Amino acid sequence: MAEEHSHKAAPMVDEVSDYEVLETAVRELAIEKGLFSAEDHRRFAEYAHSLGPLPAARLVAKAWKDPEFKKLALEDGIKASLEVGVDWINDAPTGFGTPSDYTDLRVLEDTPQVKHVVVCTLCSCYPRPILGHSPEWYRTPNYRRRLVRWPRQVLSEFGLQLPADMDIRVEDSNQKCRFLVLPMQPEGTEDWSEEELAQIVTRDCMIGVALPHPDRKADDPRPVHPAVHPVEHHDH
Amino acid sequence: MSTESQQTPSSFTTLERVRSEGRLWADLCDQYGVENPDPPWRLSLEATCEALNAGTCALPTLERRSEEDELATTVYADLPFPERQVLALAHSMMERGLIDEEQLANRMNEVEKRLNSV
Numbered sequence: 001m002a003e004e005h006s007h008k009a010a011p012m013v014d015e016v017s018d019y020e021v022l023e024t025a026v027r028e029l030a031i032e033k034g035l036f037s038a039e040d041h042r043r044f045a046e047y048a049h050s051l052g053p054l055p056a057a058r059l060v061a062k063a064w065k066d067p068e069f070k071k072l073a074l075e076d077g078i079k080a081s082l083e084v085g086v087d088w089i090n091d092a093p094t095g096f097g098t099p100s101d102y103t104d105l106r107v108l109e110d111t112p113q114v115k116h117v118v119v120c121t122l123c124s125c126y127p128r129p130i131l132g133h134s135p136e137w138y139r140t141p142n143y144r145r146r147l148v149r150w151p152r153q154v155l156s157e158f159g160l161q162l163p164a165d166m167d168i169r170v171e172d173s174n175q176k177c178r179f180l181v182l183p184m185q186p187e188g189t190e191d192w193s194e195e196e197l198a199q200i201v202t203r204d205c206m207i208g209v210a211l212p213h214p215d216r217k218a219d220d221p222r223p224v225h226p227a228v229h230p231v232e233h234h235d236h
Numbered sequence: 237m238s239t240e241s242q243q244t245p246s247s248f249t250t251l252e253r254v255r256s257e258g259r260l261w262a263d264l265c266d267q268y269g270v271e272n273p274d275p276p277w278r279l280s281l282e283a284t285c286e287a288l289n290a291g292t293c294a295l296p297t298l299e300r301r302s303e304e305d306e307l308a309t310t311v312y313a314d315l316p317f318p319e320r321q322v323l324a325l326a327h328s329m330m331e332r333g334l335i336d337e338e339q340l341a342n343r344m345n346e347v348e349k350r351l352n353s354v
Binding site: 010012013017018021022025027029030035040041042048093094099100101124136139141175 | 275279
């Protein structure tokens with residue numbers, strides 16, 4: 001007799017939505033009309049699946065540990081990316097650069113006087129080969145429009161309160177140039193290994209809307225805070 | 237007055253039907269107890285957008301995104317991402333004559349049958 005399984009399979013959505021049908025239909029028609037091939041699509045999809053923020057976190061951690069590497073990262077982000085396993089030119093399915101276009105990567109170094117933060121005011125350009133997919137809020141017209149006008153206020157909405165005398169520098173991405181923030185290494189982490197450091201460099205730290213913290217790792221469970229003023233006798 | 241009656245309908249009846257009747261990923265997740273933030277077709281959609289920008293450049297990314305932004309605040313304003321992205325893509329492609337609506341409607345019927353076949 002077969003042993004009973006000790007765990008259940010993860011639940012799945014067992015229903016085909018109209019959106020899934022639409023996505024498939026659009027893709028199939030585009031392929032049949034010769035706009036791209038099924039093989040092109042497969043390569044782009046495989047590439048999209050392989051993207052994640054980890055290589056960028058390693059780049060930052062390596063720059064904190066190794067002054068020579070930091071110099072290279074600030075001079076030539078594309079070349080520095082190679083050392084953390086990302087080839088912007090040849091890894092991309094286009095074979096001549098990133099999907100969307102060939103791009104340049106500029107690494108922006110934060111200092112005690114200057115905090116960098118990245119936006120794409122025109123659309124949603126993002127250093128995907130090294131930082132993965134952009135978060136949904138990065139795509140919103142709200143973030144794109146307001147960050148350039150009121151950066152200090154927008155950052156405070158992310159919970160990042162900066163001293164009034166610290167300058168905020170907003171960099172606007174485009175199809176030719178992408179940006180990655182190199183935040184300052186937090187105090188108390190001087191003896192950490194590169195792997196340990198990489199764990200505290202989260203995606204948002206590299207967009208510039210958060211600062212790395214020794215107690216907050218990229219794979220931590222989402223924090224749950226008790227309400228400061230809980231609603232009492234709430235019957236609804 | 238319901239919010240639906242204030243919504244500007246899509247100029248494409250096929251897309252309007254998806255907008256008004258299609259089930260959102262968030263609702264499906266609730267029903268089936270799934271926590272994945274993205275539907276299974278999300279990265280395939282992304283690959284389609286990239287492939288349209290590459291090669292023959294049938295639909296450049298900047299134009300597509302600009303139209304998506306516009307449609308996301310008007311015709312498809314009541315929808316979350318990535319549902320509105322796929323509607324905006326189909327909308328932009330039909331506006332350009334890259335695909336036509338009758339073909340799309342027919343293909344959607346075929347795809348629905350195929351994906352639901354057992």
